[in-house]
Amino acid sequence: MNPFRDGFDWAQRSIRRIRLETADAPPSGLMLPLILVALVMASALYAIAIKHESRRMTGEMERARVEREKLQMEWSQLQLEEAALAHHARIESAARDQLGMSEPREYVILQQAAASRVP
Amino acid sequence: MSRRGKNTQIKAQPVPAWRRRMVVAVLGISAVLVAGRAFHLQVIDRDFLTREGAKRQVRTVTLPGHRAAIRDRRGEPLALSAPVDSLWCVPTELLGAPEHLAALAKVLKQSPRKLTGFLRERGKRQFVYLERGMSPDEARRALAIKAPGVFSIREYRRYYPAGEVAGQLVGFTDVDGKGQEGMELAHDSSLRGIAGSRHVIRDARGRIVEDTEEAVPSQPGQDLNLSIDLRLQYLAYRELKNTVSRHRAKGGLVVVADARTGELLAIASQPGFNPNNVSDRRPGRMRNRPIVDSFEPGSAVKPLLVAQAVETGAYGLQSLIDTGDGWMQVGRLTVQDIHAQGKTDLRMILAKSSNVGAAKIGLHMGAESVWQGYQRFGLGERVNTGFPGESSPLMRHFTKWGEIATATASYGYGLSLNGLHLVRAYAGLANDGLMPELRLLAKQPIGLGRQAVSAKTARVVRQMLESVAEEGGTGTQAAIPGYRVAGKTGTVRKVAVTGGYDAKRHQSVFVGMVPADNPRLVGLVMVDEPTVGGYYGGVVAAPIFSAVMQGALRLLQIAPDDCGVDCAQPSTLPQIAMPAGMRADMEPRS
Numbered sequence: 151m152n153p154f155r156d157g158f159d160w161a162q163r164s165i166r167r168i169r170l171e172t173a174d175a176p177p178s179g180l181m182l183p184l185i186l187v188a189l190v191m192a193s194a195l196y197a198i199a200i201k202h203e204s205r206r207m208t209g210e211m212e213r214a215r216v217e218r219e220k221l222q223m224e225w226s227q228l229q230l231e232e233a234a235l236a237h238h239a240r241i242e243s244a245a246r247d248q249l250g251m252s253e254p255r256e257y258v259i260l261q262q263a264a265a266s267r268v269p
Numbered sequence: 270m271s272r273r274g275k276n277t278q279i280k281a282q283p284v285p286a287w288r289r290r291m292v293v294a295v296l297g298i299s300a301v302l303v304a305g306r307a308f309h310l311q312v313i314d315r316d317f318l319t320r321e322g323a324k325r326q327v328r329t330v331t332l333p334g335h336r337a338a339i340r341d342r343r344g345e346p347l348a349l350s351a352p353v354d355s356l357w358c359v360p361t362e363l364l365g366a367p368e369h370l371a372a373l374a375k376v377l378k379q380s381p382r383k384l385t386g387f388l389r390e391r392g393k394r395q396f397v398y399l400e401r402g403m404s405p406d407e408a409r410r411a412l413a414i415k416a417p418g419v420f421s422i423r424e425y426r427r428y429y430p431a432g433e434v435a436g437q438l439v440g441f442t443d444v445d446g447k448g449q450e451g452m453e454l455a456h457d458s459s460l461r462g463i464a465g466s467r468h469v470i471r472d473a474r475g476r477i478v479e480d481t482e483e484a485v486p487s488q489p490g491q492d493l494n495l496s497i498d499l500r501l502q503y504l505a506y507r508e509l510k511n512t513v514s515r516h517r518a519k520g521g522l523v524v525v526a527d528a529r530t531g532e533l534l535a536i537a538s539q540p541g542f543n544p545n546n547v548s549d550r551r552p553g554r555m556r557n558r559p560i561v562d563s564f565e566p567g568s569a570v571k572p573l574l575v576a577q578a579v580e581t582g583a584y585g586l587q588s589l590i591d592t593g594d595g596w597m598q599v600g601r602l603t604v605q606d607i608h609a610q611g612k613t614d615l616r617m618i619l620a621k622s623s624n625v626g627a628a629k630i631g632l633h634m635g636a637e638s639v640w641q642g643y644q645r646f647g648l649g650e651r652v653n654t655g656f657p658g659e660s661s662p663l664m665r666h667f668t669k670w671g672e673i674a675t676a677t678a679s680y681g682y683g684l685s686l687n688g689l690h691l692v693r694a695y696a697g698l699a700n701d702g703l704m705p706e707l708r709l710l711a712k713q714p715i716g717l718g719r720q721a722v723s724a725k726t727a728r729v730v731r732q733m734l735e736s737v738a739e740e741g742g743t744g745t746q747a748a749i750p751g752y753r754v755a756g757k758t759g760t761v762r763k764v765a766v767t768g769g770y771d772a773k774r775h776q777s778v779f780v781g782m783v784p785a786d787n788p789r790l791v792g793l794v795m796v797d798e799p800t801v802g803g804y805y806g807g808v809v810a811a812p813i814f815s816a817v818m819q820g821a822l823r824l825l826q827i828a829p830d831d832c833g834v835d836c837a838q839p840s841t842l843p844q845i846a847m848p849a850g851m852r853a854d855m856e857p858r859s
Contacts, residue, residue: 205478222335223405226351233346233430238503253820267308 303340326470327481334462335425336446337490339439341499342532342711345441347431348453350446354408354421356399360388362418369416373399376411385402402426427453429544431499434506437557438497438536438656440710441544450555452709454657456493463488481835494711496532501525504820505537508813509794513539516799516809522559523813524688524793525821528696528782529707530715533654533689534790536560559688560652563660564795567681567761568622568806569691569778570643572698572730574630574679575615577642580726583634589614592625599676604628620736622743622758624680631679632672639678640667645721646694647704648686654709660687681759691780692793694721699736699755699788702727733753735785738811747779749819751829755788756781756814758806763798774798779810783818784830792818 234240245251279681310318338349356377363370364385374381379401391397399419403411408421427442429435440451448457465487470479505523513521517538525535542554556562578584595609606623618626631639643649649664664684665674677683689707699706701724706716721727734755737744744758758777765771777796782788794810794817803809 207475208479223352226349227404229346230349230351230428230430232350237430237432238434238500239507242507 315429327468328471330469330477331489332465332467332485333425334464334487335489336427336442337460337492339460339493339495341435341495341502342534343498343842344494345431345455345499347429347495347497347499348441349428349430349434349626350425351428352405353402353424353426354405355401355424356403356408356419356421358388358397358399358416358420359396359418360392363364363416364388364392366417367416369419372414372597373411373419373564375735376407376414415546422654427554430798431502432535432545433541433543435497435499435504436542436544437538437555437819438495438502439544440555441550451493451557451657452493455655460490460493462490490824496527496534496711496713497536498534499808500824500826500830501535501817502537504824505535505817508816509537509539509796510541512796512809512813515802516796516804517801518796519798519811520558520798521794522562522688523795524559524692525817526692526696526707526791528699528788528791529705531693531696531707531718532711533692533707533709534816535667536694557656557658558795558797559692559793560654560656561658561660561687563663563685563687564776565684565761565764566686566691567776567778568624568627569757569759570681570684570694571619571622571627571679572734572757573646573648573694574627574639574642576698576722576726576730576732577638577645578615578630578634579729580642580645580722581634581638583638584615584630586615586729590618590626590629592623592629595625597625597628599628599632600671600673602673604676604680612750616733616736619733619757620742622737627680628676631675634665636670636675636678639675640664640670643678643684647719647721648684648690648694648699652687652689652693652707654689654707656709659689660692662686681761688793688795691778692791695780695782695793696791697721698727698730699782699791700727719858728772731782731785731788734781738781743805743807744779744781744811744814746807747781747814747821749783749832752783752822753785753831754781754783754818755785756792756811756813758811760804760806775804777804777806777809779806779814781814781818783822784827786830789825791823792817792821 329734336350338346340346347419363373367385370384371381371387374384377384388397388797401412412421414420423705425446427446429439429441431439438451440453440455441449442453443449446461448454448460453460465485467484468481469477470481505525508603509521509523512518521539523535523537526531526533534555536559538556538558540554542549542551544550575584579586584590589612591612592606592610594611594770595606597604604624606621606625608621608625610617610621610623613621613623615630617623618630634642643664648662652659662685667675670678674683693704693707696707697719698721700718702720702722703718703724704721705718708716722730732755734757735743735753737756737758738747738754744756745756747754747756747758757780759776759780761776761778762770762772763774763776765774775798777795777799778794780791780793782791794813796809798811799809821827
């Protein structure tokens with residue numbers, strides 16, 4: 151009914167059984183330490199694998215970090231470059247001197263009807 | 270064993286008990302020794318060994334916290350930090366490799382002989398900068414030579430892409446990246462990044478193999494968005510600079526503000542400086558005049574006086590004031606007009622900027638009422654923009670005003686303000702009496718402002734101010750085709766060194782708003798001591814106002830309100846085909 155209660159009962163039963171087995175049948179009692187040894191070995195190997203993986207990932211993160219730093223550097227330089235190229239004084243001199251443009255000072259304002267408006 | 274058995278032919282005897290005990294004892298002692306040693310290492314020496322191990326493997330890496338950028342309201346950068354590399358060397362090592370030195374000199378664009386001399390002079394030192402603040406690419410090329418004893422370190426330099434255009438406002442930092450002036454100083458703590466650190470384990474090849482837990486993340490600073498629009502700022506800067514040099518003036522200022530929100534869209538000040546250039550940072554040039562400098566406002570306060578007169582009901586639109594033949598005696602003071610006006614109304618007093626008229630209004634209303642009128646428009650309070658060094662206004666209490674002080678105060682002498690006070694007061698007139706708080710930062714919550722005068726009064730005064738820029742007014746050059754301009758000129762005599770007022774040194778002022786019907790922008794222009802080509806506010810300052818505001822109206826796509834017969838009533842969603850149509854919305858780009 152209650153899964154927790156069931157699990158608890160099962161655990162209690164198993165412990166009792168193992169106790170009985172070890173007490174009654176010494177040869178089969180050897181099984182448990184062997185299993186435990188195998189588990190210890192497996193977990194040790196697994197720990198090594200995990201450690202290795204973690205180091206590999208640390209290295210990867212480090213590379214990513216350096217990459218990010220590099221990209222940030224590039225980004226700020228590009229922003230500066232853009233700002234320098236788009237400086238109003240530069241644009242203005244290019245427009246006035248090279249392209250011969252001038253600001254509209256005198257102009258006539260026409261009002262379009264709402265229907266004929268071009269989006 | 271068997272051989273011994275063969276040779277001696279002795280029958281195996283039982284092992285004596287002492288041998289067994291001996292073996293057990295030796296083994297026991299060894300076991301104790303091993304256990305003892307292990308205990309010593311694991312328990313007693315543990316801290317020391319851990320420390321020593323950490324010394325060899327664990328390294329602290331600092332994580333730089335970058336200083337944030339300052340941007341304008343549309344996201345254009347005004348101040349940015351970018352990495353630079355500084356090249357340093359150990360002179361003795363580098364001098365030992367002449368062929369490398371020659372190659373390095375080429376990259377550094379120096380003659381090898383000069384570089385050798387430079388290093389010989391500093392031969393005893395262990396650390397000499399070869400060049401500071403190189404671009405990372407250049408530094409990489411210099412390092413590629415692999416000259417012995419040459420290294421680089423990463424540093425950050427502050428760049429100001431707008432340069433002189435917004436120099437005084439943005440300010441600058443010192444070599445260590447600490448704010449020294451302007452907004453860099455005012456918001457230093459939020460702009461500054463906090464460096465973090467992490468402890469890492471390095472392997473024999475110097476690679477980071479593990480992060481330990483004690484890491485402090487770095488905190489980059491927070492970007493600052495100013496309320497400034499760089500396009501308008503450039504326009505204001507350009508027009509002001511041209512005018513200052515054309516009139517050989519000592520300096521000047523231009524302020525443009527959004528009349529409704531109180532956001533300052535442009536603050537230009539001359540003389541200027543380029544913050545990228547350290548040698549350009551001279552005190553007189555770094556002053557942000559509209560905020561830091563105080564001056565007597567002169568005629569520019571007359572509309573505020575008239576607003577008070579209308580608000581209190583002392584005068585109405587129809588009231589006539591006798592200005593006589595242009596002069597008036599108040600105690601020892603002689604008030605003078607340039608042209609005699611005779612009997613005239615409030616509108617003409619403003620249009621012609623009559624001192625006699627203003628003095629008469631002031632004297633009739635009394636010191637308290639005049640003072641109160643100025644207080645309404647915040648002339649007695651700080652503007653509180655948060656800009657470092659903002660000047661406080663100076664206005665004595667009306668109880669200390671005599672008749673002369675009341676008369677002079679009526680036309681703007683005897684009190685001192687900074688430029689922003691005028692802008693704020695005129696924003697009050699522009700915004701139907703609701704005077705907004707001036708702000709330097711975008712995204713700042715809009716303050717509640719204050720109702721300076723009633724909406725009706727503000728509209729009446731605004732209509733009067735339109736005649737200033739119309740035919741017959743003092744500020745006709747402030748007119749903008751297609752728009753109705755409301756404004757006021759001012760020509761202020763400066764206080765002479767000897768006391769009294771100097772007849773030759775003036776400040777030319779124009780302050781106004783557009784479009785007059787429903788103002789969106791308020792602008793202030795002040796030119797300090799023009800020496801060539803006139804000194805009247807209507808001649809020197811008004812043309813800048815016109816040029817800057819016309820550009821601003823176009824860039825911000827504010828609809829014209831005075832198109833003569835061509836355009837219909839402005840109530841039907843005005844869609845205006847602008848020449849050189851630029852898509853210019855107020856939204857940030859990104």
